[in-house]
Amino acid sequence: MGFGLIGPRRERHALSLDQLESLALPVGDDGVMIGVDANSRPAVLGVNRPAPYDVTLIGGLWTAQILALRAAATGARVAVETGRTQVWAALAQAAGGGQPCITLHDVGRVPPQGASAGSPVVIVRDCGMRPPRGRVVSAPWQSVVTLLPYLSPVAPRLMRKSDLVGVQRVSPDEGEQIGRIMGLPQGEAAALTTLADGVTLWCTERDRQFVMTQPTDAETGLLGGARRMD
Template sequence: MAKGLRGLVGPRHAGHSMPAGHLAALSLPVGDDGVVVGDDAEGRPQLVGFHRSTPYDVLLIGGLWTAQVLALRAAGTGARVVVETGRRQEWTTLAQAAGAGLECITLHDVGRVPPMGATVGSPVVVIRDCGMRPPRGRVVSSPWQSVLTLLPYLSPVAPRLMRASTLVGVQRVSPQEAQQIGRILGLTQPEVAALPTLADGVTLWCSGRERHWVMTSGTDAESGLLGMARRMD
């Protein structure tokens, strides 16, 4: 099983659209172990395998919009999505719309996430939206419970989190941040130079020596709920 992104090879079909009010039926094409995070430069879907029998940590240095799209898509695969956040108001509408009354996405204050009891039949994806310095706490990855930590920008804890994560996603950052990220992740100079120029919705996903440039575009339902892709919140 690949550590990072998985390309889905095969025929592509025309996309389907749905009203924003039909989010309860939200479902995206997934492989045996992946959630579609976007397309590469050739238009091939790229997947992240959140549901694993081993602990799995993902770090996204980027915008809230992308984290929320991933939350919706993970919920669409049947995972329970747990959001630990200090800005509950930014997640409330999404959580209410996603399950149509079912709590497939639940919100918790920082440091208040209870044990979730993840199993192979009931996997959990925890999204930590805790600002620039997410505190260490009880929320850790474990079998069938993956953790995605969102950092809006590079912060003092970012180097530690980058080194500890199996998969790291980087969206548009400043030239100074790009240089530091490049040193930690071992990026090439062209990759470093590209980071400050990335368009909204574009992420460089890194896992070991794997590199994938991915464009995330919202479906009609996602765009109706979250708006268009954006780096800034």
């Protein structure tokens, strides 16, 4: 019989296999917080992936640097391939509190990074309008982000082979061409010519989302306010 009062008798907490699905939690993708969508909900870009992942960003240096800084904050090692190291030097020095989490390399001189699940890598290619074919390409746990300031002659090829394309404010002719390449509705293609600084249309073959990147105070102090032009 035991001692003490008899507690309330309840039914056992048990579920059938068919009922387990109702307990699923709406967990979104993890990755880099790139801003907020039109409904002020967080927009997250998962750049650390177990499969090769290529991103093309037709936009400004500021957005590429925000992406690099936030990728480093998630624990990724960032390698920047650039012909203008002077515009990346302050960012590389400030990131990581003295640890070399963002490294700078001349164009065509990025060494093998040895990416792994425990040490993912993001390579940012800031190589101008006609970036040469890179020696280091996307691989498992190693994503490549190619920055193009405008819609260059090589842009259509890069966009078609990319897993994700980001577009900031462009000219009407560029917006029309990007709309054809990405299969955008006419209204969204036209909107590309009027986007505010810091707004990017991120799109794949099936999905599209306008995102506003809002810098933190620390990011503003390091990189300044959002801007499309360098």
